[in-house]
Amino acid sequence: MTQETLRVLFVDDEERIVSLLRTIFRQSYEVHTATSGAQALEIIAKTHIHVIVSDQRMPGMLGIDLLSRVRQLSPNTMRVLLTGYSDLAAIVGSVNDGEVFRYINKPWDHSEIKAIVAQAAEIARTTANAPVLVNSEAATLKAPALASAAEILVIDDNADVINSITGMFHNVYGVHGARNIAQAIDILEKHDISVIITDTHVSNEDTTQLLRILKTQYPLILAILLTEAQDAETVIKLINQVQIFRYANKPIRRGALQLSVKAAVNQNVLYKNNPALLVRHAVEAAPETALTNSLKVSIMNGLRALRGRFAFLREA
């Protein structure tokens, strides 16, 4: 078994950072470095890169813009954002436009960065030739809807939100509304849900725990976060632990949300057809302490019914 050389690209405007990263990774990977976005794109154009790790704040081109370009030029390249600057707009962009795999804070933890790069590289290797969807706004607009009848679950304690989303999609998809997590689990048991639209908190319960368990156990379901909260930390956590598919701000912007849902439904169809791809959205192991045990138990019990439905995943 000849192991393919795995290529990693580090981008940072600070020379010393990239040289340090080179030192760290050069024994395990073929390391490429760039000190600007333009330089990085040149390398991407010439060489197939498995993992790109980019700084956010760089002259000329921001990290998030670079990753968006990379997603379109080389969709199979796993994208990681590395920055010390928590700028919400950048983070939201990294979700919606960059579909980043991970978000690493500077200064990084030595073993963490090694593990993330290793995981990303492994995923890139195994899914190198798998089909991909380029979910850019323009591409999603043009793309044909892959599913005609998908089921959507909206979890929100505000009935108005559920009603307006139902009104927006009921012609195309089956829309289910849940006012709390118990209702949501009930609906998940009975229906084959493809996309979940939810806030960070519903009826004073943290939905992150539900999403995290769902993502670990049933990664086919895509999550769209619809929230008023503008907390960069929360979004980072949701990227790394839940792999939320899209981030949308309340109040709802119809066009943006419709695009997000369409992209999510298409992605869901793609996963069903190519379960191998799911590894691309693997999430961080959840810190166990963060979970309330009782809640976890109730969620797990509630989701037992789902296991049968996704049995094929374990075989795959």
Place this chain on the structure above:
Amino acid sequence: MSTDVKKREISSGMQRNINIAIAVVLVAILGFLFSKTRNVDFDAHNDVISNLRQLKQIDAEWNIDVFKSKMGINNNYDPVAQPLPVIRELATGLTQKTVETGESAELDTMLKSFQEIMAKKIAMIERFKSQNSIYRNSTNFLPTAYDDVIATAKRIGLSAARQAELEATVNPVFSETLSYNLTPDAALKDKLTQQLVTLRERAEQYPLEVKESIEVLIAHIGTTLKQQDIGASLLNELSALPTAKKIDELSDAYSKTHETRLLDQQFYRQLLIAYSVFLLALLGYLGWRLIRSYRQLGKVNGALTQANRELKESQMQLVQSEKMSALGQMVAGIAHEINTPLAYVKGTLDVMKEHLSKVHDLANSSHLFATSLRDKNADKNELNTQYLQVATLSHDVVKNKRFEELDSMLSDGTHGIGQISEIVINLRNFSRLDRASVANFDVRKGLDSTLLLARNLLKHRVTVQTEYLDVPDIMCSPSQINQVFLNIITNAAHAMGEQGTLILRTERHDEKMIRIEIQDDGGGIPSSVLPKIFDPFFTTKPIGEGTGMGLSISYKIIEAHGGKILVDTEKDIGTTFSILLPIQQKQAAAGIIEDDDPVDLQPA
């Protein structure tokens, strides 16, 4: 807004004028009514009435006097002439009073006709007086004339018979005349006229002298008769004059007018009372309004005071929040600045730890191998294994240039720490919290440390040029001056957008001042904005991004230092802020503070 104020001023001015006009009208009405109630002059009226009464009495007495004169009871004419001045005086007084009190035209004509009649009466009485005197003269002369006839007859020696006959002829005529004078009777007058004719015929029979004296007598009797007639007719006419009636009429008219006046006055008095009540009510209403206005004013004033206090508080809060916001931006920038070197210092240490574990392994195995080599009982295979391990490990260290890497990582780490300490030193220089609040300060160093703090903002976008000319240190509060520099440089960075050049200059302005210029090539400040840039709360940044206090605080800081901020801006060319600062501050603490206990400096 200013036009609004003007309009309000104009309308309030108009309102004031209208109010004054209303007040004047009200007072005028009051004055009018008051004068109307004061109009009736009782004294004048009483004067007039008593004048008229007096006149009437005098008139009546006068008439009696005239009759008396006619009857010969009054032998002189004084009583007849006496009332004249009194009448004139009264009439004149009456006219004056009438004019003074402004009586009606009707009264005026009545008064005039009365005066005319009075004048006529006076004239008639004059005529009567003269006529009566003629009459009296002739009457008084009659006995003399009779005696003269008798005496003449006797003197010329007329016969006794003829004398008796003459006496018998003349005597009845004479006596008849006397009786006619006492009781003028028409039959007697006819008889007398007849007797006179007879007497004149008989006189022809007497000698000339007698005849002449008889004729004198006849002439006097004729005069008496004639004047008696005239006097009678004059008296008739006089008594026909309606003076008394006129006076009564006049008196009545006066009384009537007076009564009308009294009625008028009563009406006006009532009106005045009603009007006074109305005015009082109006005054009460105005008073109530005034009290209400005062109360309202008090309330509004309270609210205003409260609002003012709140405004002051919120301004203080804003000044504070501007500080916090500037501080927050600075902290975020500094955090990022420190974060990058921190990231690779930490990364470097992590990698070095890995490397060192390999070196540690090498050292351990080398030590073991060296010890084994000395050991004569050492197993050859064991030695061989140990040798191979040392060889592999040393090969790894040498081949992978672990020491070179360690070396370069050490210098990278040192460099990173150097960067961090540079930032920390700058922070310290910038805040100057560990230094005296007022100190000798090189503004060039201040600009440099500010630039380093703002580096995060300027990096990759803005080219910074420094054109420092030699300037002396100035006495100032370095942290405050740095705050001003940071504020202006931050604004300049925002003004320049994606690309730009920032030029910093220092120069000696004059003997007492230095000049610092901060020039950007941004879009410039629009002329509509320029006058407001130093106003508190003024900002062109979106809500939540700028407090609008930055330049206002900067202005205050420079002003407190006795300096000036000047702005020179041109559209699409850029903006230059010039700061003038005095080299020396005014000596504030030059006075001497006396201690409570004086120190005795004299040797004991």
